[in-house]
Amino acid sequence: MDNFTFCSPTLFAFGRGEERRTGELVRKSGGSRVLLHYGGGSIKRSGLYDRVMAALHEQGLSVCELGGVRPNPRSGLVYEGIALARRERVDFVLAVGGGSVIDSAKAIAAGAVYEGDFLDFYKGKIVTSSLPVGVVLTIPAAGSEGSPNTVITNEKTGVKKGGRGEVLRPRFAVLNPELCFTLPPYQSASGATDMMAHVLERYFTTTQNVELTDRLCEAVLLTVMSELPKVLRDPTDYDAQANLMWAGTVAHNNSCGVGRTQDWGSHALEHQLSALYDVAHGAGLAVMFPAWMRYVCHRDTARFVKLATRVFGCEENTADPMSTALEGIDRFVAFLRSVGMPTTFGEIGAREQDIPRMVELMGVSEEKKVGVFFPMGPRDVEAIYRLAL
């Protein structure tokens, strides 16, 4: 096991009606002038906007707001948010929405106290100072409510990149599974795929003998696979939504990833897909992750066998481990298809002729590869995209 430092100080307020505590939680986090950040009109139609506003006003907080975050959040709105936060002397950014809203809120919170261009944080500079961020989560998927990460698409270049910094972990996150009752099935399935991908990026490690985190990863994967079908059958199944929602947080707050190298190559491959086609992140991952797995499974076949037997219920073929590894991948694909996810380029409108552009956007070279379990150069990237055709 590798040395690690782990600190997840986010307060999670989980369950029915917990959004009523939002004002109190902002106040306890030291906030008084709040920027409320959200996406489209769904939180207004559902009444959530009104309940959150009431909770904020009950605590005498001053509130300004900025809506309009779209999936795969864009830099333009972040600049607008930073200007607004400065103008209104905001001291707390409250994200009400899913991962895109949270990531955009984190960008605004970091950018508001930074003298340079906030996009520096999406080019490798670690965020070390930020306004505090709070979350009321409406879509379980990205895990951004408990993570130190944020992903933004640069509108000018079309490049989608991640930024990070421990200060970006939200001060609190309100998670009410009832807020997921109205999610369309495709969105629930995309979210769950994102969770599985977050776990798998950690599962595929070069660190040996990390049994506890292996087992924790497997626990989350097994849970997502048992709960998502229940949610798709009945989106008002509270317990299934609750297990799935909390799985999304656990999948990405790094409790499953401490003390081990992590890969993250598949996420990079997907970012180019969603930058070019604006596909849902989870759906893009459903296309790219199995392709990546097929390309790299010779690297540590035993690890793929472990996944296949412990998570996908395969019998181990000791005479031919690779057949077990491949069967595991097949079952993963079958699961994804069973929950309505695409698993090929064609299904998401991605085109073979765009592959060179995607390879270019990845920004890899033989000297600067991406991924840790399997460092990918340009030829690997191209081959994996082709496996996803």
Next chain:
Amino acid sequence: MDNFTFCSPTLFAFGRGEERRTGELVRKSGGSRVLLHYGGGSIKRSGLYDRVMAALHEQGLSVCELGGVRPNPRSGLVYEGIALARRERVDFVLAVGGGSVIDSAKAIAAGAVYEGDFLDFYKGKIVTSSLPVGVVLTIPAAGSEGSPNTVITNEKTGVKKGGRGEVLRPRFAVLNPELCFTLPPYQSASGATDMMAHVLERYFTTTQNVELTDRLCEAVLLTVMSELPKVLRDPTDYDAQANLMWAGTVAHNNSCGVGRTQDWGSHALEHQLSALYDVAHGAGLAVMFPAWMRYVCHRDTARFVKLATRVFGCEENTADPMSTALEGIDRFVAFLRSVGMPTTFGEIGAREQDIPRMVELMGVSEEKKVGVFFPMGPRDVEAIYRLAL
């Protein structure tokens, strides 16, 4: 799933040599006048004391010290520590040791800023204010390094009781698995049994449909059962010690227990054993937990079947679930015996004629039962003690 609030803000510094960061971590937690609390002389013989002292002095911290904590920590030393902390105007309590040292340090930290008798906190009063506590862990077991809990034995009455308060979660915990290389096998096994018990107290719940936390509990149990035998074969197996050490923290920081009722009856049963005989807590749990399981397994046999099949590798007998449940308990006992743990009264020197005294110490009545999965009255308690004979 039940509503819950979860916040685990402890910073974990895990791995080889991390104790060198102790001074820096105290400083970052706002400490400048440190009470160093520890047990016997083992930390001096091992050189850990010197390394920690050097790290504290490097940061210019002032240090006073109080050693002498014994297993099942006693109230007398806590009073001494409180007086010392006040006299020296201590602003940080650093525990270097195992669960007993940490629990004693928490009692001192809470008592030092409390006007009344610190034992109030062990009679139901929640701790809401405390000096900050930090930990350098030497024995993976109690999980106190990441928990809001503390257990102290009242020397006058012989009563061993728990106290709690979220402010008691340590600010930081240094976990270096190398510090466990010199632990005697019996102590490693007792510690691992304590971890399993912490998970099982959470596993046995009345809350339905808590698949994620069920799976996380099972992940920790499976890990302990795979790693402890490696540690017993070779205590210098770094990775096995590392998995076991981190399992001890995960088992008790409540990440496996959120959103569900928990039982804690077996811990109460054990406390009377270790109060009367000063047996290692984990060894006492090895005696009491299986007895409790046999007595209560009719309450929710399906849950026992889940445990038996997922953790203890039993085949499910769908025609006779109770036989599967009991086979699971048998395998748990067989595991405990295989790692050198006692599983009967006789092996720990406990006597049948003391059972009435233990029942009395439990302080239960038909109106005031203990346990949630199975609320125990006096007759249940006596019967369970008899099952452990």
